Structure formats: structure tokens, C-alpha cells
Amino acid sequence: MIKTKRNQFGDYMIAFICLLLIFACLLPMVNILARSLSSSEALIRNQVTLWPKGINLEAYRLVLNDSKYTWSLAWTAFLTVICAIFSMFMTTLCAYPLTYENLKGRRFFNGLILITMYFNAGTIPTYLLLKDLGMLNKPVVLIVPYCLSVFNMIIMRSFFYGIPESLRESAEMDGAGPVRVLVSIYLPLSKPVIATLALFYAVGRWNGFSDALMYMNDRTYFPIQLLLYNILKSISSIEIATQEGFATNPGLTETLQAATVVFATVPILLVYPWLQKYFITGATLGSIKG
Amino acid sequence: MQTAVASSFMEKHQKTIKYLKKYWTLYLMLLLPIAYFIIFKYIPMTYIQIAFKKYSIVQSPWQMPWADNNGMEYFIKAFSNRDFIYALRNTLWLNVLDLVVGFPAPIILALLLNELTFKRFKRFTQTVVYMPHFLSWIIISGMALKLLAPGTGLVNIVIERLGFASVPFLNDPTHWRWTYVFLGIWKSVGWNTNMLRAFRANIDPQLYEAAAMDGAGRWRSMWHITLPGIRSTIITLLILSLGHILGSEFDRPYSLTNALVISASNVISTFIYTNGIRGLQFSLTTAVGLFQSVICVIFLFAANALAKKFGERGIW
Numbered sequence: 001m002i003k004t005k006r007n008q009f010g011d012y013m014i015a016f017i018c019l020l021l022i023f024a025c026l027l028p029m030v031n032i033l034a035r036s037l038s039s040s041e042a043l044i045r046n047q048v049t050l051w052p053k054g055i056n057l058e059a060y061r062l063v064l065n066d067s068k069y070t071w072s073l074a075w076t077a078f079l080t081v082i083c084a085i086f087s088m089f090m091t092t093l094c095a096y097p098l099t100y101e102n103l104k105g106r107r108f109f110n111g112l113i114l115i116t117m118y119f120n121a122g123t124i125p126t127y128l129l130l131k132d133l134g135m136l137n138k139p140v141v142l143i144v145p146y147c148l149s150v151f152n153m154i155i156m157r158s159f160f161y162g163i164p165e166s167l168r169e170s171a172e173m174d175g176a177g178p179v180r181v182l183v184s185i186y187l188p189l190s191k192p193v194i195a196t197l198a199l200f201y202a203v204g205r206w207n208g209f210s211d212a213l214m215y216m217n218d219r220t221y222f223p224i225q226l227l228l229y230n231i232l233k234s235i236s237s238i239e240i241a242t243q244e245g246f247a248t249n250p251g252l253t254e255t256l257q258a259a260t261v262v263f264a265t266v267p268i269l270l271v272y273p274w275l276q277k278y279f280i281t282g283a284t285l286g287s288i289k290g
Numbered sequence: 291m292q293t294a295v296a297s298s299f300m301e302k303h304q305k306t307i308k309y310l311k312k313y314w315t316l317y318l319m320l321l322l323p324i325a326y327f328i329i330f331k332y333i334p335m336t337y338i339q340i341a342f343k344k345y346s347i348v349q350s351p352w353q354m355p356w357a358d359n360n361g362m363e364y365f366i367k368a369f370s371n372r373d374f375i376y377a378l379r380n381t382l383w384l385n386v387l388d389l390v391v392g393f394p395a396p397i398i399l400a401l402l403l404n405e406l407t408f409k410r411f412k413r414f415t416q417t418v419v420y421m422p423h424f425l426s427w428i429i430i431s432g433m434a435l436k437l438l439a440p441g442t443g444l445v446n447i448v449i450e451r452l453g454f455a456s457v458p459f460l461n462d463p464t465h466w467r468w469t470y471v472f473l474g475i476w477k478s479v480g481w482n483t484n485m486l487r488a489f490r491a492n493i494d495p496q497l498y499e500a501a502a503m504d505g506a507g508r509w510r511s512m513w514h515i516t517l518p519g520i521r522s523t524i525i526t527l528l529i530l531s532l533g534h535i536l537g538s539e540f541d542r543p544y545s546l547t548n549a550l551v552i553s554a555s556n557v558i559s560t561f562i563y564t565n566g567i568r569g570l571q572f573s574l575t576t577a578v579g580l581f582q583s584v585i586c587v588i589f590l591f592a593a594n595a596l597a598k599k600f601g602e603r604g605i606w
Contacts, residue, residue, distance in 0.1 A: 010405075010508055011405075011407050011408075014402055014405050014406050015406060015411060017402060018402065018403070018406060018411070018415045021399075021415065021418075022414070022418045022419070024476070025418050025419055025421060025422060025476070025480075026418060027437075027444075028430075028433040028434070028437050029433070031433070031436065031437055031444050032436060032437075035436060043442075046441075046442055046447055049444055049447070090322060090326065093319045093320070093322055093323050094320065094323035096316075096319060097316035097319050097320045098320075100313070100316060103313060103316055104309070109320060109324065112324070112327060113323075116327060116331040116332075118533075118587060118590060119583060119587055120331065120334075120583065121331065121334030121335045121338055121579075121583075122338070122562075122580060122582070123559070123562050123563065123566065123575070123579055124337075124340070124562060124566045124567070124572055124575045124576045124579055125334035125335065125338055125340070125576060125579070126330070126334045127566070127567055128334075128337050128340070128572065129329075129333055129337060144326075144330075145330050147326065148323060148326050148327075153323075177315055178313065178316050178319075179315050203424050206426075207424075207425070207426030207427075207428075207429075208426075209426060209427070209428055210540045210541055210544070213544075213563075214563065214567050225426050225428045225429075228428050228432065229428045229545065232431070232432045232435065254436075257432065257436075258436065261429055261432040261433065264426075264428075265425060265429055268424050268425060272421060272424060275424065276417055276420065
């Protein structure tokens, strides 16, 4: 590309704007991390900005000793893995048969699935159905009702379309059935899209809040976001704060809240490099189908 | 004659058998996903009739008695409910702000990133600005509560040191609306540029070279090459946004709200939650949900038709 016509000053201006954006994205996270590591006195005196004052790991010790919180972290991690596996299973089962051009009823199935993208029954009908099915307050309600995303299914289907049909045809010549073609040709070639979508589902479950709020009253099965919400909102009402087992010392409550936010964020940041590596493919494929 | 018909029928039949023998496993695979869609997406649609009926906990939706006023009782009730009117107004208000302020943001950022010449710095910028998309609204609201708190939040400390009065970002209805929109941009602006970038890749780099040869500067090549190149994606995203003009997220307003700003933050989704699942007024809230879904579908069709009228591809 010819660059002579472009002025250097403009390039640096743009870089500077981007630098500001990077700062705007990182600042809240750095601030919350600094808060979680600071002493409660420094917090009350508003001395904490981007660097922790009076380093203290008390909040982390308390959070890790809080059985309810650690249990919720472990439970949500378990739930996330189960959800990702189950959702990928369902998504593959749905996407693969629809790639067969000559499958009878393919248009009907496609239509049946696509309609749900544009029209859904609504919050209350879904809630009442789950109630009638007896799924409310059972762990299964956090796994099954949203296990299959039409959008992710379309991404997977587009990826399958990209695999040369000649590969499938030659396997079929050798007498392989659809299942065998899927397992020995399509799945091994689809590792990037499988990784991307599994991570999407996993992040969705880890971040999932409203389904738990609406369908789950049993505190044992509260996922981390719901517990975190209760902890964060407890600042306005002391009675819930003590109910959640946290101290009444305002400075300590502050660091504790910051520490709980950090704990819920860290898993996302840990998988982010992988996400980042793969999601570009995912989003690209998604937008091809529009 | 008859035998010919019979044999052709047999032939057809055999073809079907052969077809099924080859492909029955595909239907078996589809069984679970289709059952999922029917059970969790289509059966709830039969529950929509609750909007026109008197809800009763012991009866199935089919058996419940019709509501008064030819079944329209709960729609009348909804529109004479002050909270619902506010929720409707707030939903529209916030979505229009999101559309006007939030929609151009990723386009501007995409153009900016496109002009960024330092390759490694560009990659780093992308990595950082995509990240907030993967944080939940609960985490973001937790951070925002600390960062924007009047008196103790970092942003307000800075504002006060600069000699201005502290801003009640999340504690005053007007400020809350803008904070809501800004946090939405903060979360999704990077991610949305990713969608545009995919299409940007389709633009022929030779076009830029030719433009540079002809003496086109940064702005001209942006205006004449990059923007037309990503136009169809912009239109698609615009159609989808318009389709959601009366749709409402739940996590975002619900996690950011508090008692002081309820007059601005109560939207349709939170109205349905508080009055339906918490308040047990199932008929009323089903009616409200149905109204919302229908308006969304109408807007989606209208926006799509409009886009096609202007010669765009549309979303179907």
C-alpha cells in the first residue's frame, strides 16, 4: 500500500485516540483490582485510584473462606462445563443434518428454527411452561431451556458448508453413512468453530444471570452472577448484607465487594486469550450468513 | 396401463425406502434439536392465550375462562397502568438513545482502527476493546457502582479535583439514562467493530492504492471506499436495531437500577419480571409481553421492507 500521501501527524492522532480508548477499557478493571487489594482505611479516605494503598489480602482470605461463595464458584464452573458440552452436542446435531442439500423437509426444519429467532413466546409463557414441566428450582433449569442458540447453530452450519462436498462424496462412495462422515471428516475439520462456539456457550453460562433470577429460588444452586448481584446490592440494605454473611464494617464491605467482582471476572480473563484467537473466525462466519 | 402405474408407484416407493435407508440417521439426529425447539419455543406460544384469559393456577391455558371485554381486559388494564406507560416510555427512550448515540460508535471506531497504521498496536487495541463484551452486566454494574459513586468513585474524585461539582451518574434519572447508554457503548463497541471488520476484509486493497495514486487523502478514501464497502453490514445491523426498538434487555437495566432512578430505569422487561414472576399477575404481563413481541416483529418487517425499497439486500 502506498503511504506517501498519508500524513504522519494524522497517524499519531489516531494512535493517541486509541490509547485513550484502551485506557477507558482498562481503567475500571484496574481500579476494582486496586480496591480489592487495599486496606479498608485507605478506601474510606478515598486514597485508592489505580494502585492499591496499604496492601492487604484480608478480603481475598475472607472471600475464599466464605463457603457459600467458593461453593458457588465451583458449582458455576461445573455448570459451565456441562452446559458447554451439552450445548455443543445439541448444536452439532442440529447443524449437521441441515447441511445435506437433498434432505427432505430441510426447508421446513430451517423455517421452524429460524422463526424462533424473530418471534418468541415471551418471559411469562416460558416461565409457566417450565413451571408446568416441574423444572423450576432444579439444576436442570439452568442447563436445558437455553441450550441451543440459533445464532451459534447458523455459524456452525456455515462452517460445515465450507467443507468441500467432494470429501463427503468420496467417503459415501466408500460406504460411510452420515454419522461416520460427521465423526471422521466434519468434526476433525471443524475444531476452530467447535472451540469458538463452546467458549461462547461457556461464557454465556458463566455470565448468565436472569434465568437463575427467574427460575431458581434454591440458594444452593445460585450461580455466581446471582450471588454477586446479591452481594453488590447488599450495600443499600444491611439486613441482606448480614444475611450474605459479610461484615458490617463499611470499609471491609467495600474491599470484599471488590474482591468478589475480581473473582467472578478472573475466569473470563483467563479464557480470553483463547476466545480472542478464535472469535474472529466465529464472528466472520456469522456475518457471512447475515 | 394399471401395471405401469403400479410399477411406477413401486419404483417411487423403493426410492423412498432407499432414501430413508441412507439418511434415516440424519432424521434421528434432528430429533433432539427439533424436540427442543417444539418444547421450549413453540409450546410456550400456546401459553400466550393467557393474555386473553383469566389466569388460574389449576387449569391448563386451554381451559381457562376468557377475560372480560372480549378477552381484551388485560390489554386495557396494561394501558391504564401508570407503571406500564412509564415502562413503555422508558424502553423507547433508552432504545432511541442507544440507536442515535450507540449505533454510530462502532462504525467510527472501525474507521479509526482501519486507519491505524501501527500493526502491533492495532492488534493490542483490538484485544483490549473487545474484552468488555465478555463481562456480564452484573460485573460491569459492580465496577460502575464503585467507579462512578458520588464522593468515593474515582471518576468523581477526578471531577472534584478539577474543581467541578460531583456528578450523580447513577443516582439521578437524567444522568442515569446517559450512563446507561455510555456503559452499553463501553461494553459492546469493540465487539461490534468485529462484525464490520469481517466485511471490511472484502474490500479490494488495490482500490486504496488507486485512490492514493489519484491523490485521495485519508478522508476521501474513507468516504469513497471504506464506507461503501461496509454499507450493507451497517444496513443489516440497523435493521436489527430497529427491530428491537421496543425490545428490552433485562440484565442491563436490572443490574444498573436503584431506588432513586426507578422512574427512568423501569422498562418493559423489568416490568414483566416484577409484576409477573414476582407479582404473579400472569395474564397482565403475558399481554404486555405479547404486545412487545408483536411490535418488534412489525418493526423488523417494516425496517427490512424499507431497506429493500432503497435497493439493499435486507436480512432475508
